[in-house]
Amino acid sequence: MMSDLTKLSLAEARDAxxxxxxxSVELTKxxxxxxEKARGLNxxxxxxxxxxxxxxxxxxxxxxxxKACPLEGLPLGIKDLYATQGVHMQACSHILDGFKPxxxxxxxxxxWRDGAVMLGKLNMDEFxxxxxxxxxYYGPVAxxxxxxxWDADKGRSALKGDKKGLLVPGGSxxxxxxxxxxxxxxxxTATDTGGSIRQPAAFTGTVGIKPTYGRCxxxxxxxxASSLDQAGPIARNVxxxxxxxxxxxxxxxxxxxxxxxxxxxxxxxxxxxxxGKKIGIPKEYRIDGMPAEIEALxxxxxxxxxxxxxxxxxxxxxxxxxxxxxxxxxxxxxASSNLARYDGVRYGLRVPGKDISSMYENTRAEGFGxxxxxxxxxxxxxxxxGYYDAYYVRAQKIRTLIKRDFELAYQDGxxxxxxxxxxxxxxxxxxxxxxxxxxxxLNDVFTVTVNMAGLPGLAVPGGLSASGLPLGxxxxxRPFEEETLFSVAEVIEQAAGRMSLPKAWW
Amino acid sequence: MNTxxxxxxxxxxATGDWEIVVGMEIHAQVTSHSKLFSGASTxxxxxxxxxxxxxxxxxxxxxxxxxxxxxxxxxxxxxxxRAQINHRSVFDRKNYFYPDLPQGYQISQFxxxxxxxxxxxxxxxxxxxxxxGIERLHLExxxxxSLHDQSPNESFVDLNRSGVALMEIVSKPDIRSAExxxxxxxxxxxxxxxxxxxxxxMEEGSLRADVNVSVRRPGGPLGxxxxxxxxxxxxxxxxxxxxxxxxxxxxxxxxxxxxxxxRLFDPGKGETRAxxxxxxxxxxxxxxxxxxxxxxxxxxxxxxLASGLPELPDDKRARFIKEYGLPPYDAGVLVMxxxxxxxxxEVARGRxxxxxxxxxxxELFGRLNKEGKTIATSPVSAKQLGAIVDxxxxxxxxxxxxxxxxxxxxxxxxxPNAIVEQRGMxxxxxxxxxEKAVDEIIAANPDKVEQAKAKPTMLGWFVGQVMKQTxxxxxxxxxxxxxxxxxxx
Numbered sequence: 005m006m007s008d009l010t011k012l013s014l015a016e017a018r019d020a021x022x023x024x025x026x027x028s029v030e031l032t033k034x035x036x037x038x039x040e041k042a043r044g045l046n047x048x049x050x051x052x053x054x055x056x057x058x059x060x061x062x063x064x065x066x067x068x069x070x071k072a073c074p075l076e077g078l079p080l081g082i083k084d085l086y087a088t089q090g091v092h093m094q095a096c097s098h099i100l101d102g103f104k105p106x107x108x109x110x111x112x113x114x115x116w117r118d119g120a121v122m123l124g125k126l127n128m129d130e131f132x133x134x135x136x137x138x139x140x141y142y143g144p145v146a147x148x149x150x151x152x153x154w155d156a157d158k159g160r161s162a163l164k165g166d167k168k169g170l171l172v173p174g175g176s177x178x179x180x181x182x183x184x185x186x187x188x189x190x191x192x193t194a195t196d197t198g199g200s201i202r203q204p205a206a207f208t209g210t211v212g213i214k215p216t217y218g219r220c221x222x223x224x225x226x227x228x229a230s231s232l233d234q235a236g237p238i239a240r241n242v243x244x245x246x247x248x249x250x251x252x253x254x255x256x257x258x259x260x261x262x263x264x265x266x267x268x269x270x271x272x273x274x275x276x277x278x279x280g281k282k283i284g285i286p287k288e289y290r291i292d293g294m295p296a297e298i299e300a301l302x303x304x305x306x307x308x309x310x311x312x313x314x315x316x317x318x319x320x321x322x323x324x325x326x327x328x329x330x331x332x333x334x335x336x337x338x339a340s341s342n343l344a345r346y347d348g349v350r351y352g353l354r355v356p357g358k359d360i361s362s363m364y365e366n367t368r369a370e371g372f373g374x375x376x377x378x379x380x381x382x383x384x385x386x387x388x389x390g391y392y393d394a395y396y397v398r399a400q401k402i403r404t405l406i407k408r409d410f411e412l413a414y415q416d417g418x419x420x421x422x423x424x425x426x427x428x429x430x431x432x433x434x435x436x437x438x439x440x441x442x443x444x445x446l447n448d449v450f451t452v453t454v455n456m457a458g459l460p461g462l463a464v465p466g467g468l469s470a471s472g473l474p475l476g477x478x479x480x481x482r483p484f485e486e487e488t489l490f491s492v493a494e495v496i497e498q499a500a501g502r503m504s505l506p507k508a509w510w
Numbered sequence: 511m512n513t514x515x516x517x518x519x520x521x522x523x524a525t526g527d528w529e530i531v532v533g534m535e536i537h538a539q540v541t542s543h544s545k546l547f548s549g550a551s552t553x554x555x556x557x558x559x560x561x562x563x564x565x566x567x568x569x570x571x572x573x574x575x576x577x578x579x580x581x582x583x584x585x586x587x588x589x590x591x592r593a594q595i596n597h598r599s600v601f602d603r604k605n606y607f608y609p610d611l612p613q614g615y616q617i618s619q620f621x622x623x624x625x626x627x628x629x630x631x632x633x634x635x636x637x638x639x640x641x642x643g644i645e646r647l648h649l650e651x652x653x654x655x656s657l658h659d660q661s662p663n664e665s666f667v668d669l670n671r672s673g674v675a676l677m678e679i680v681s682k683p684d685i686r687s688a689e690x691x692x693x694x695x696x697x698x699x700x701x702x703x704x705x706x707x708x709x710x711x712m713e714e715g716s717l718r719a720d721v722n723v724s725v726r727r728p729g730g731p732l733g734x735x736x737x738x739x740x741x742x743x744x745x746x747x748x749x750x751x752x753x754x755x756x757x758x759x760x761x762x763x764x765x766x767x768x769x770x771x772x773r774l775f776d777p778g779k780g781e782t783r784a785x786x787x788x789x790x791x792x793x794x795x796x797x798x799x800x801x802x803x804x805x806x807x808x809x810x811x812x813x814x815l816a817s818g819l820p821e822l823p824d825d826k827r828a829r830f831i832k833e834y835g836l837p838p839y840d841a842g843v844l845v846m847x848x849x850x851x852x853x854x855x856e857v858a859r860g861r862x863x864x865x866x867x868x869x870x871x872x873e874l875f876g877r878l879n880k881e882g883k884t885i886a887t888s889p890v891s892a893k894q895l896g897a898i899v900d901x902x903x904x905x906x907x908x909x910x911x912x913x914x915x916x917x918x919x920x921x922x923x924x925x926p927n928a929i930v931e932q933r934g935m936x937x938x939x940x941x942x943x944x945e946k947a948v949d950e951i952i953a954a955n956p957d958k959v960e961q962a963k964a965k966p967t968m969l970g971w972f973v974g975q976v977m978k979q980t981x982x983x984x985x986x987x988x989x990x991x992x993x994x995x996x997x998x999x
Binding site for chain 2 (some may be wrong): 309
């Protein structure tokens with residue numbers, strides 16, 4: 005048996021299990037132990053060790069009978085936004101108190117179909133609304149990356165307290181990114197509405213891809229903003245993401261917005277040459293006040309791709325600046341309606357009242373956290389009579405223009421677009437957004453355009469900041485051409501060198 | 511909408527004549543096996559919450575998927591209303607909170623409905639037709655049902671109806687009286703039932719009407735309207751229009767003004783009551799449902815549905831008048847229900863259409879009504895009635911005997927020909943036998959013979975006597991002819 009099975013990449017673990025060097029039960033036990041020791045990080049909010057071991061045993065039996073599937077025996081973490089049959093699903097909200105769905109989301113059922121093992125449910129921002137995992141009802145997640153200048157003792161004592169000062173793992177998929185970066189699982193499911201896969205991946209030195217809108221089924225994933233939400237994986241390298249996405253993607257007749265297109269073997273694109281690929285560099289992403297090290301990272305990325313034979317082309321996406329404000333109209337508008345079903349009538353939390361209206365009010369006031377309530381109110385406002393045209397309709401028009409920007413670039417032969425993933429490295433817990441929520445919203449400035457246009461976007465580590473924290477680069481692709489992103493991202497990963505993730509201090 | 515009604519339809523007020531203006535929103539439940547966006551059954555009367563899918567209960571992460579059969583039914587209905595079919599329509603969310611609305615929004619069509627403008631020819635009386643314009647038809651989800659009578663301090667919710675497909679059919683304000691309102695709903699119901707797109711069953715709530723009523727001086731500007739919600743029978747629709755118009759006239763004539771509001775009709779008290787005012791109206795925050803793509807189809811899709819449509823009541827009525835030479839009234843009565851029209855055609859095939867129509871309308875419908883039966887549960891089949899008509903036409907039985915025969919077939923069943931044979935109901939056409947009876951009656955009543963010579967209408971008395979003597983079996987024509995000849999009139 006190998007020394008530390010949690011240090012294997014998902015691809016390595018797959019090969020080890022398939023060749024029977026390691027059993028799924030051994031691999032799963034190693035991760036269960038790691039999760040137990042990492043409880044202080046608060047990445048997993050529900051652990052399902054018995055279920056995991058049962059699934060691992062079943063995997064080992066299939067391997068023994070020569071019927072192994074693509075993800076056979078590989079332990080994964082699942083974001084709490086996904087329905088998992090008979091297992092806690094609360095979108096990290098108080099309002100879904102005690103909810104255990106009698107159904108399994110399409111994406112997770114495809115993972116289990118392919119042999120994967122479920123370790124438990126991962127922390128996240130409440131209903132995926134947040135960029136730091138601080139809006140979770142279950143409390144913040146600490147990044148496995150220690151803040152600059154902190155030693156392990158200081159980190160451990162902060163974990164025992166309110167975690168203030170420790171770094172955020174990004175959000176909303178903060179549990180996913182932290183768990184993957186801390187080697188608590190081989191990979192994790194995540195979701196991305198405005199950057200919730202890519203920003204946490206960038207903050208933790210992991211890889212995450214938000215596929216094209218319609219690539220993965222949304223069935224069984226609690227909705228935040230239906231026209232923007234997409235499922236995707238976070239893993240420790242490009243190949244692992246490619247392997248996971250193949251199982252997660254696919255047409256689902258239960259989701260009218262999912263697209264009936266064949267799912268390629270994404271792993272084959274990892275390592276493919278990018279010679280002659282045209283990479284667009286949009287000037288509008290060079291924003292005011294962008295730290296020099298982000299600019300330098302971007303330049304480094306350009307050099308790597310050029311060195312690999314790609315053609316670098318300066319492009320313009322003129323409506324980029326309007327994307328963030330438009331996003332913060334469209335997403336809350338849809339959310340205000342999507343979250344109306346949490347009313348205390350059928351499931352989850354119910355706080356009694358003197359009549360039905362006060363029951364609604366009490367339940368929703370107590371059940372939703374501050375950020376969710378804020379977005380419901382914004383959404384209700386922008387859809388209301390007299391404001392609809394000024395806000396919602398205009399935001400939709402902007403959305404069309406943003407989409408058009410990308411279409412024109414792709415018409416000019418651009419294969420993928422390279423940008424920074426975030427405007428900064430990870431910040432501290434409790435540091436941002438307490439006064440002005442917009443400070444937090446600005447985290448999504450490079451990522452929301454991709455959701456507004458429905459395109460695939462991938463975040464891959466590009467290096468470390470001056471203070472030693474991971475920084476990510478973002479690749480934006482043509483619709484349903486995730487393969488190009490995997491090829492280009494692999495070049496960056498190879499050039500930058502595999503991210504050296506923190507040793508366990510927690 | 512500015513058509514002015516005939517003065518005969520005006521309501522008389524203390525200060526002069528008033529004209530009623532009515533527009534209607536009809537909610538018609540689509541005939542389909544499963545709901546608009548889920549696979550759950552639409553069957554009526556199931557145990558509470560037994561026809562509820564995860565989508566209907568709005569569980570987290572559930573998504574709607576359009577049921578194509580409901581789309582087809584809406585298109586068929588649009589075609590039946592001679593309406594514009596929109597090749598692209600959009601589903602919107604209508605947001606409001608209510609316990610019987612699990613999603614917190616109803617999926618409906620707001621800006622871009624599947625069906626646009628059309629019209630309905632309404633038969634107000636056998637001789638009066640009006641045209642009522644259709645503004646639009648859209649598809650939407652029904653809500654569940656709140657149950658307030660199960661517990662002293664709690665309410666319960668039954669979601670069996672939640673998500674069932676409804677067609678909301680919006681008329682233009684082209685209706686000018688309670689009678690027209692009733693006739694409009696009745697005609698719409700007939701069309702829907704012909705098409706098979708809604709069973710029109712008002713007791714089960716398959717057809718409900720929201721009735722918008724206002725009054726104005728004849729031909730004057732439109733008044734402020736009130737909407738009377740959820741009226742569930744054709745009779746109540748007429749009553750609601752009438753009492754609401756009277757209420758509004760009384761207010762205006764007293765110097766008051768009408769507040770735009772939503773009202774409820776109380777059939778027990780025969781009045782409408784305020785439900786909520788315009789100020790209390792919801793802001794539904796409609797926006798396109800991001801879970802659903804726009805609904806798109808091409809003309810070929812519409813054409814295929816059009817080619818499968820049955821003959822509709824207006825066409826059938828015209829054909830009955832032309833082909834069978836029926837009076838418009840009879841044709842109108844016969845086409846009210848598709849089953850009745852089919853029944854009539856089966857009876858009339860190869861027979862005298864007028865006699866057939868008379869028998870279907872007067873004898874059969876009269877009897878069915880009296881017994882509370884429908885054409886589908888009629889004890890007398892079209893084949894049996896046809897045989898009776900044949901016996902009449904062949905002069906085998908008289909009209910009077912035919913009625914007796916009908917009674918026997920109604921209550922006992924059997925082959926009319928055999929019954930006539932077995933029970934000796936055949937008409938006496940043998941002139942000798944009839945002549946004998948005629949001679950006997952004349953001989954026995956010399957005074958009446960004198961009277962008849964002075965007053966030829968006395969003939970009727972003689973016919974009656976002869977018929978009595980022959981047990982009703984004498985051919986009335988022969989009796990008449992013989993009597994005239996012998997009495998010299």
